[in-house]
Amino acid sequence: MDSPASLFSVAAPTLAAARNFTSEDEAQLREALKRCSASTFEAACQFRKTGNLEHLPVIIFGIIEHFVESRFRPRLKESTGNLRLAEDLGIDSLTIIEVVMLTEDTLRITINNEDLCALRTLRDVQYFIEAKVTGVRFNAEARELAS
Numbered sequence: 842m843d844s845p846a847s848l849f850s851v852a853a854p855t856l857a858a859a860r861n862f863t864s865e866d867e868a869q870l871r872e873a874l875k876r877c878s879a880s881t882f883e884a885a886c887q888f889r890k891t892g893n894l895e896h897l898p899v900i901i902f903g904i905i906e907h908f909v910e911s912r913f914r915p916r917l918k919e920s921t922g923n924l925r926l927a928e929d930l931g932i933d934s935l936t937i938i939e940v941v942m943l944t945e946d947t948l949r950i951t952i953n954n955e956d957l958c959a960l961r962t963l964r965d966v967q968y969f970i971e972a973k974v975t976g977v978r979f980n981a982e983a984r985e986l987a988s
Contacts, residue, residue: 862890873946877903885947894971897948901970904943905963908936922964930963948974 867886874882881903888896902917909917913930926932932940937960941952950973959979960966972979 862886870947873943874903877907881907888948894974897971897974898967900947901944901967902963904940904947905930905932905966907943908932908940917963920963922962922967924963925961926963926966927961944970950974 866889870885870889871882874885880899884896884899884903887893888900906914906917909930909932916924916929924930926937937957941957944950945952948970950970952973956969956979960969969979971977
């Protein structure tokens, strides 16, 4: 079984400018992620402090896990990243909006609704978020050809 950190097997560069992370930021993050695992919160804090992309898989996995119904969580924990959001995890359009809102709040990014159409699998979500955070344009078709 893969761990959340190895789920997507991405490189772990660091963003050039880590953000100033205050105790107020930590309190807001704790409140936003209060229903997520402790490891999700810790990874989010470390990401916000350092900008290190190696924390993204744990954050994304933790946020998605929070919103996935308990009956689908065993699938999520055994995933290699190819699980389909709707078909395999039961994530509907309302749930994806909740995932997006918490991800935006946690990572301080903006996600447009149009961008969500290309996201079908856990791996798509990981690559998309990594692209958003680093400022690279996400291209689902090119990613599929590379995998």
